[in-house]
Amino acid sequence: MDTELAKTFLVVAETGSFVKAADRLNISQTTVTARIRSLETQLGQALFERGRHGATLTPQGDRFMPSAMSILQVWERARHDVNVSTEHQHVLSVGGELSLWNPLLLNWLVWMRQHCPEIALRTEVGEANTLIGKVERGVLDIAVVYSPMYHPGLAVEMLEEERLVMVTTDPSGATAENEHYVYVDWGPEFSAQHDKTFPSLKRSGIFVGMGPLGLSYILSAGGAGYFRERAIRGLLEDERLYRVPNAPAFPYPSYMVTTQNDETGAIGRGMEGLRTVVRDGMSPWVMPV
Structure with missing residues (x-):
């Protein structure tokens, strides 16, 4: 599916208006209407209730929301992956809660660059539920969080107490x-x-x-x-x-969450690095004040 359709859907849902969405996307209202109509045709369901006061999600539109977000996230990861230099054999995508970047994930980044230079790294910061959802959808390979959700298909391992x-x-x-x-x-x-x-x-x-x-x-x-x-x-x-x-x-305690237990690939190397920096001790690092 065209990612522009998903993006347009999300902007209309956020603004509650085809007119405001057109302004946000810098396109005409006619184009917005055409994109939403095309998306509804492909899905076979109406996604918005149109009225004088704007556009509101139908129950079907509300259920489509997580899928639309996932489509854009997967697309962004794909764009990053294919543009990685030929010096790198793999791409590893890791997310962590803000507090865990200081110093756990910072030290992990240093370890990965020293021991796994062939792996390109893609990192992000977010809340636990959001990060774990991205692991489930394949947007992230590993999430490092404090409060994991034990969903079927997820492998959860404590890093440190x-x-x-x-x-x-x-x-x-x-x-x-x-x-x-x-x-x-x-x-x-x-x-x-x-x-x-x-x-x-x-x-x-x-x-x-x-x-x-x-x-x-x-x-x-x-x-x-x-x-x-x-x-x-x-x-x-x-x-x-x-x-x-x-x-x-x-x-x-902190935990790492993934969908794979393959210790030989890029994900396994990333997990090994996390275990190592915890076991061997980490250099202290504090946000400058």
């Missing part, structure tokens, strides 16, 4: 008050344990959804919060951060 520890910028190591505490969203399991242990801190004035953002904030403005032990090790050694005495550490 990392810990979340409470640190502060206060040299005394005192627990921060609510207004100085940064509540980082490390997922529902962490929240349940954290809120039971620190019921007053769950009402913190600052709540962030990304560990690196919270870490950068307290290094700039002062405060405390829970962060990945490996990511802040260098900051503890440099005395830019201090452990809060008697604050419990919470487990935070």
Whole structure:
């Protein structure tokens, strides 16, 4: 199917209007209408309800949405794969949650370049559910996440049992008050344990959804919060951060997810690299602040 049809469908669905979609795509409204009509003819179903207030998805259109997104994602991967230089024998596509790029996946990229120069690497950042969905659809070869979904056909392997520890910028190591505490969203399991242990801190004035953002904030403005032990090790050694005495550490394991267990191909080499950088230890790396 023409990828332009899928792209046009997604833009109409997002904007809720054939006119706005035409403006976004820099084409005429007539072309948008023709593309959607062609797509509906090929699928044998109406995808939009047209009305005075715009276009809304039909139940069939709503069910087609994931397929349309997958079509464009697979096409983008195909474009990347065929344009890789002849020096590379394989292309490996890997995605990870933002916090895992610091330092796990950064160290993995270095390892791959040193030990597998024949493999071209394609990487991206995303949320766990999105990344795992891309593995299922063949857009990604490996996803590295904190909360895997155990779907049929997926191979899930724990990489490391990392810990979340409470640190502060206060040299005394005192627990921060609510207004100085940064509540980082490390997922529902962490929240349940954290809120039971620190019921007053769950009402913190600052709540962030990304560990690196919270870490950068307290290094700039002062405060405390829970962060990945490996990511802040260098900051503890440099005395830019201090452990809060008697604050419990919470487990935070990471996993790699794939659809294949072939240890001999490019995916197997990528998995080997992930295991190796975890086993041998990783160079600390922190986002600049």
